Amino acid sequence: MELYGERGYEQTTVTEIAKRAGLTERTFFRHYADKREVLFAGSALLRERLVSGLEGAPPSAPPIEAVAGALQAAAAVFDERREQARQRQRVITANAELQERELVKLASLATAMREALRLRGVSEPAAGLAAEAGIAVFKVAFERWIDSVGERGMGAFILEGLAGLESLMAGGRP
Amino acid sequence: MELYGERGYEQTTVTEIAKRAGLTERTFFRHYADKREVLFAGSALLRERLVSGLEGAPPSAPPIEAVAGALQAAAAVFDERREQARQRQRVITANAELQERELVKLASLATAMREALRLRGVSEPAAGLAAEAGIAVFKVAFERWIDSVGERGMGAFILEGLAGLESLMAGGRP
């Protein structure tokens, strides 16, 4: 992160990263599958929160409410590390390769939610739709949260996003 | 595509592709930014269809209906080349790097739709939400279409997806 911040992602070679960490290039690749993965190792935590959020929802709750709860649980992760999240996002938005990887991580979150919904008894294609729509709301809310100035928590943006999408799907014209 | 089909994506080197095409490796990279791009050059057509679908919708139509029309216009592209689409998708699902690039292309479609919606007068965050939700429906519909056996057009899956998402957002329990 230091090096990525100092000279940018592309201008940083793996050899430099390894040297700064007091290791060999080869050893770096034993810990991270590739150069990008350094920035995304933490996404496992997000997945856990989403999944346990879905598992923790009352069995009687409709899918969208379960998803809403899971998104709230995930949003809390960001509120705890607001500045770190912004710094990280600055590096990512500055580089196309990193944005690719971020999309992959989001897709894997969608898959995890989809499977957790299936376990709740939600059938296809509803499970896939609910998961993808949830991630869509998450993306928009995250972007707005990052660009926001105040101390507003990400959960508020999630709520707004859910309400907005609900209105849109009902034929609303905001 | 021949080589990717014969021996798989990773086992095919750019040198081989260039030789098969009667060109040099260097010339290959003058036409395609990278090795993956060969499979995604056609996505520009998809974007055009989506955008002109949005532009062509009656100004009075609510966002979700404009998106629905655009998705239908895009779906037609696939019905015309069903077998080709399947073959391509087989190559892509067999390789992680290619799935990454596919996600990038989908994200760029979402961005294009978002901007087209803004031009229709839809404001944020509704434009972003509608675009992302539309792509979510598209993803699920495409997956179901690829896995389907009959001659059913992709447009039918799009319609089902839209209806399903509408029901979900209204608190439905399918």
Added chain:
DNA sequence: GGCTTGATGACAGTTGCTGACATCGAGGGT
């Protein structure tokens, strides 16, 4: 003290991708 085992180093090799310069063929102007 010897043994296994997991992490690391050393090193060579492949391949995607880029920069710099030379070449060549098609049109365009005179």
Added chain:
DNA sequence: ACCCTCGATGTCAGCAACTGTCATCAAGCC
């Protein structure tokens, strides 16, 4: 017909990401 420009291609050298293989080494275990 002659030259001239220009776009596409070839040639060559090189970097950096990533991988396979084997040696080394330290920690714990018998």
